[in-house]
Amino acid sequence: MAKQVKTAVTPTRSEDYSEWYQQVVKASDMAEHSPVRGCMVIKPWGYSLWENIVKELDDLFKATGVKNAYFPLFIPLSFLEKEAEHVEGFAKECAVVTHHRLEKNEQGGLSPAGKLTEPLVVRPTSETIIGDSFAKWVSSYRDLPLLINQWANVVRWEMRTRIFLRTSEFLWQEGHTVHATDKEAVERTKLMLDVYAQLAEEYLAMPVIKGRKTKSERFPGAEDTLCIEAMMQDCKALQAGTSHFLGQNFAKASGIKFQNAQESEEFAWTTSWGASTRLIGGIIMIHGDDDGIILPPRVASSHIVLLPISPKEKDRTLVMEFTENLAKELRNTWYHNSRLRVEIDYRDTGGARGWDWIKKGIPVRVEIGPRDIADNSVFVGRRDKEHRDKKSYKRDEFISAIKDILDEIQQNLYNRAVSFRQAHMKSIDDKNAFYEYFTPENRETPEIHGGFAISHWCGSEECEAKIKEDLQVTIRCIPLDRIKENGKCICCGQSSQERVIYSKSY
Numbered sequence: 001m002a003k004q005v006k007t008a009v010t011p012t013r014s015e016d017y018s019e020w021y022q023q024v025v026k027a028s029d030m031a032e033h034s035p036v037r038g039c040m041v042i043k044p045w046g047y048s049l050w051e052n053i054v055k056e057l058d059d060l061f062k063a064t065g066v067k068n069a070y071f072p073l074f075i076p077l078s079f080l081e082k083e084a085e086h087v088e089g090f091a092k093e094c095a096v097v098t099h100h101r102l103e104k105n106e107q108g109g110l111s112p113a114g115k116l117t118e119p120l121v122v123r124p125t126s127e128t129i130i131g132d133s134f135a136k137w138v139s140s141y142r143d144l145p146l147l148i149n150q151w152a153n154v155v156r157w158e159m160r161t162r163i164f165l166r167t168s169e170f171l172w173q174e175g176h177t178v179h180a181t182d183k184e185a186v187e188r189t190k191l192m193l194d195v196y197a198q199l200a201e202e203y204l205a206m207p208v209i210k211g212r213k214t215k216s217e218r219f220p221g222a223e224d225t226l227c228i229e230a231m232m233q234d235c236k237a238l239q240a241g242t243s244h245f246l247g248q249n250f251a252k253a254s255g256i257k258f259q260n261a262q263e264s265e266e267f268a269w270t271t272s273w274g275a276s277t278r279l280i281g282g283i284i285m286i287h288g289d290d291d292g293i294i295l296p297p298r299v300a301s302s303h304i305v306l307l308p309i310s311p312k313e314k315d316r317t318l319v320m321e322f323t324e325n326l327a328k329e330l331r332n333t334w335y336h337n338s339r340l341r342v343e344i345d346y347r348d349t350g351g352a353r354g355w356d357w358i359k360k361g362i363p364v365r366v367e368i369g370p371r372d373i374a375d376n377s378v379f380v381g382r383r384d385k386e387h388r389d390k391k392s393y394k395r396d397e398f399i400s401a402i403k404d405i406l407d408e409i410q411q412n413l414y415n416r417a418v419s420f421r422q423a424h425m426k427s428i429d430d431k432n433a434f435y436e437y438f439t440p441e442n443r444e445t446p447e448i449h450g451g452f453a454i455s456h457w458c459g460s461e462e463c464e465a466k467i468k469e470d471l472q473v474t475i476r477c478i479p480l481d482r483i484k485e486n487g488k489c490i491c492c493g494q495s496s497q498e499r500v501i502y503s504k505s506y
Contacts, residue, residue: 007290008359017234022163024284027359028293031163038161038168042277045360048301050171050277054151055338056203056299057173057275060195066147066175071129073152074120079128082253086127089220093156095122095168122155127221127246127272130176131254138178138268140259145188146178164281165238165506172276178256178268182247185269186224189245192273193226196241204279205296205413206230206286207421208240209452209501211477216461219272223247229476229501231421232285235451237476237503240282243273281506287413292359294383296413297406302341304330304402305357309369320346322373326366326395335403358387363409364402384409424451427499434490438471438504449504452476456496458489466491467502476501 009027013020025031030046033039042050058068074097080087097120099112123129130148138146151173161167175192179185193210200206208228218225224245229237251257251267259265287294297303306327310319323344333340343362347353357365367379367390378398381390382405393401428434438450450473457463457475467490468474478500489496 008292008355009290012290013233013288020290021281021285021288024288024292024359025163028284028361030280030284030293033163036168038158040163040167040169042171045301046280049280049283049295049299052299052301053199053203053279054173057195057199058149058151060199061149061173061175064147064191064195065145066149066177068150069148070150070152071126071133073123075123075126075129077119077121079132080121083128083221083250086221086250086253090124090156093158094124095155095157096120097122123152124154124156125272125274126150126152126154126174127176127250128254131250131256131270134176134178134268134270135255135257138256138258141180141261144178144180144258144268145184147175147188148177149173149175162281164277164284166278170277172274174272174274177271178251179270180258180260180268182269185247185271186245189224189226189243189271189273192271193228193241193243196243196273196275197228199275200228200230200240200279201414203296203298204283205298205410205417206240206282207414207418209477209479210481211479211501213242213477214461214464214475214500216464217474219244221246221249222272223249226480227477229503230282230286231417231424231452231503232282232506233288233420234285235424235449235503237452237501237505238278238282238285239476239505240279241273241275244271246270246272278506286417288361291355291387293361294413295361295363297363297410298336300341300361300363302343302362303335303406304340304364304366305343305345305362307345307353307357307365307367309367312370315370318373319368319370323368326368326378326399329399330402333399333402335406340402354381354387358383363406366398380405382409384412421452425454426451427454428490429455429487431490431493434502435471438473438502451503453490453502454499455490455502456485456487456498457500458492458494458496460489460492460494463489463491471504473502473504476503476505 009023011019031040031042034041099115101114102110103113105111153171155169158166158168177188197208200208208230213225222244226243227239228241230240248267250270256268257265284293306323308319308323310316327342330340330342363383365381376395377392482498487496
């Protein structure tokens with residue numbers, strides 16, 4: 001009988017992936033449920049991870065000429081009514097403010113009073129309110145392109161929620177641009193998708209597939225939606241970022257017009273694009289193991305934790321002095337345009353202290369005891385390796401090597417994710433084989449949701465809907481790097497010229 005390996009988190013991924021995710025979020029001390037149904041409290045360890053993602057993504061945006069602004073949380077209902085198709089896509093998720101004050105009632109409690117003349121919608125997205133400002137800011141082709149982003153929160157009243165992945169309120173950025181021609185707007189839509197892909201792969205160690213959404217999966221009111229899709233360890237897809245070509249739809253609804261070089265007036269062409277705290281859920285699910293999360297060094301909440309060990313009182317001063325001097329030198333070391341983020345854990349909790357940091361996913365753990373100091377050494381553990389796999393470094397050797405160690409961890413995480421995706425991505429041309437691929441009863445591990453099936457699609461919404469109804473599987477995207485190829489639709493058997501990515505998703 002095989003010996004059961006003890007893990008820091010239970011259940012394991014193979015036992016119950018959904019519950020594993022919930023327990024990992026709790027064990028890592030990243031976030032917790034709030035008293036408000038469907039909302040979350042992001043704790044310091046999780047919020048610092050978000051701050052690092054924000055910093056890197058914001059720099060990538062600004063490198064393309066984008067500037068930040070901020071727009072109101074509340075949107076007049078009449079603004080949303082201008083864009084019927086857009087509103088229909090969000091109507092069931094809108095939170096609406098109808099009163100502007102509270103008054104004591106007969107029972108001694110509080111009741112809403114002061115009914116608003118016009119209801120206000122708590123922003124589910126900001127196209128309409130931003131469009132109102134853009135209409136004032138743009139009058140000539142000389143005002144274009146207008147490239148704006150805002151970092152904000154949004155509210156979408158979700159019925160079924162999961163921390164980071166789907167909550168009623170979440171943090172995100174939403175970019176909005178205005179252009180003089182459709183060509184410029186399309187190019188911007190593609191450029192911002194490339195930015196998201198760069199963030200995912202170079203910073204989050206998350207391999208993604210760039211693709212185009214089908215008509216039924218597009219952003220409400222958009223003419224085209226591009227996306228990046230990543231595979232999680234239960235083989236479901238996570239949409240990690242989207243970029244939308246809005247055509248002139250929102251410009252016409254908001255009155256965004258400009259005078260062109262020929263002095264005639266025309267409607268502008270617009271785009272929007274966004275990514276959210278859902279990325280944190282993606283990091284957890286793509287890199288985590290049965291001992292907790294594993295943070296990619298380039299965005300990690302902290303890079304290194306120093307663990308001073310001084311069982312004897314007489315050694316304490318020596319160990320603390322060595323530890324703090326090492327921390328100071330490490331914090332003065334630059335890693336990818338920012339200083340190393342270093343923690344010191346002074347707690348005297350023995351082995352439990354190390355496990356806390358393993359569960360939190362910090363890339364590097366450094367143990368420092370009297371014997372290490374006597375040898376001018378440190379004892380180093382890496383989160384991408386087994387917890388018992390530790391290596392002794394001379395102090396100065398470790399300082400010199402730390403940037404390479406972190407880069408190696410970053411690359412290892414990316415390589416693992418690529419290998420996993422390759423092992424669970426399959427071209428399927430037979431309908432029976434396709435249905436079996438996504439049927440849990442046919443797998444040893446029902447928690448694994450098939451994977452990515454690369455199959456032909458005839459282009460009909462009927463076939464797309466049939467697959468979704470039968471298997472809860474959707475077309476995640478039409479890959480941008482696809483090769484035209486004749487075949488037969490996996491659903492109806494009719495002629496097809498391209499393959500698409502089918503998967504279950506979050």
